[in-house]
Amino acid sequence: xxxxxxxxxxxxxxxxxxxxxxxxxxxxxxxxxxxxxxxxxxxxxxxxxxxxxxxxxxxxxxxxxxxxxxxxxxxxxxxxxxxxxxxxxxxxxxxxxxxxxxxxxxxxxxxxxxxxxxxxxxxxxxxxxxxxxxxxxxxxxxxxx
Numbered sequence: 001x002x003x004x005x006x007x008x009x010x011x012x013x014x015x016x017x018x019x020x021x022x023x024x025x026x027x028x029x030x031x032x033x034x035x036x037x038x039x040x041x042x043x044x045x046x047x048x049x050x051x052x053x054x055x056x057x058x059x060x061x062x063x064x065x066x067x068x069x070x071x072x073x074x075x076x077x078x079x080x081x082x083x084x085x086x087x088x089x090x091x092x093x094x095x096x097x098x099x100x101x102x103x104x105x106x107x108x109x110x111x112x113x114x115x116x117x118x119x120x121x122x123x124x125x126x127x128x129x130x131x132x133x134x135x136x137x138x139x140x141x142x143x144x145x
Contacts, residue, residue, distance in 0.1 A: 001103060002102060002103050002104050002111070002113045002115070002126055002128055003102055003103055003115065003123055003126070004123070004126065005123055005124060005125065005126055006122065006123065007122070007123045008121055008122060008123075009024060009032075009034075009115065009117040009121050009122065009123050010024075010098075010101035010102060011023070011024055011025065012024050012097070012098050012101060014069075014091040014092055014093060014097070014098060015074060015091070015092045016077075016089035016090065016091055016092070017074065017077040017078055017081050017086075017089055017090045017092075018078075018089075019074060020089075022067070022089060022091060024117070024121070027065050028119070028121075029119045030063050030064065030065050030119055031062075031063065031064045031065070031116060031117065031118055031119060031143070032064070032065045032067065032116070032117040033052075033059070033064060033065065033066045033067065033114060033115070033116050033117075033139055034067050034069060034098075034102070034114070034115045034117065035048070035052070035066070035067070035068055035069070035112075035113075035114040035115075035130075035135070036068075036069045036070065036098075036099065036102065036104045036110035036111060036112065036113050036114070036115075037049070037068060037069070037070050037110060037112055038070065038106065038109040038110055038111075038112060039070060039071075039072060039109060040070060040072045040076045040077060040079070040080035040090075041076075041079070041080050041083065044112070044132045045070070045132070046080075046084060047132040047133045048112070048130065048132040048133075048135050049068060049080070049084060049086055050084055050086075051132070051133060051134060051135045051136040051137070052066050052068070052086075052088060052135070052136045053084065053085065053086050053087055053088070054136065055136035055137060055140065056087045056088060058140065058145075059136070059140070062140075062145045064143075064145070065088075066088040066136075067088065067089055067090075067091055068086075068088065068089070068090040068091065069090070069091045069093050069098050069099070069110060070090070070093065070109070070110050071093050071094055071096055071099060071108070071109055071110060072090075072092070072094075073092060073094050074092050077090040077092060093110070096110075102115060111128070112128070112130045112132075113126065113127065113128045113130075114126070114127040114128075114130060114135070114139060116139065116142070116143060124143075125139070125142050125143060127139065127142065
C-alpha cells in the first residue's frame, strides 16, 4: 500500500535523465509532485508524461516541481524525453530504492501512483487511480491550484 497522506516523504537522492544528482531536499520550500509510472514509451505512460509536459508552465507558475520515476535506466529516460520533448526530470530508479521507499512496487516495475509533497516534506495528496490523459490537470485541481 503506498505511503499515506500525512506521512513524511522519504528523503531520496537519484540521478535524473541527464545524470544530474537530484535530492528531495533540493526542492525545500516548493511543492513537489513525484509520479511513479511503469515504463518509458508505453501508451499510458506516454499520455501521463505528455499531460505533465503540456501543463509544465502552469506548474512552474505555482512553484511546483514535477519528477517522474520509473525503474528504467538513464538511456531509456533520455530517449523517452527526446521523443516526446519532456520538459521535466525523470529519475532513474533501476535499483528500485524509491519504488520501495514509497511502497509502490508492482512486481518489477512501479505502480502508477502520484504523491504530492508540501514545502515542509509532508505527503499531502496521493493518487493511485490515475487517469493518464488528464493526470496533470487532475493533480492541480486536487491541490486547489
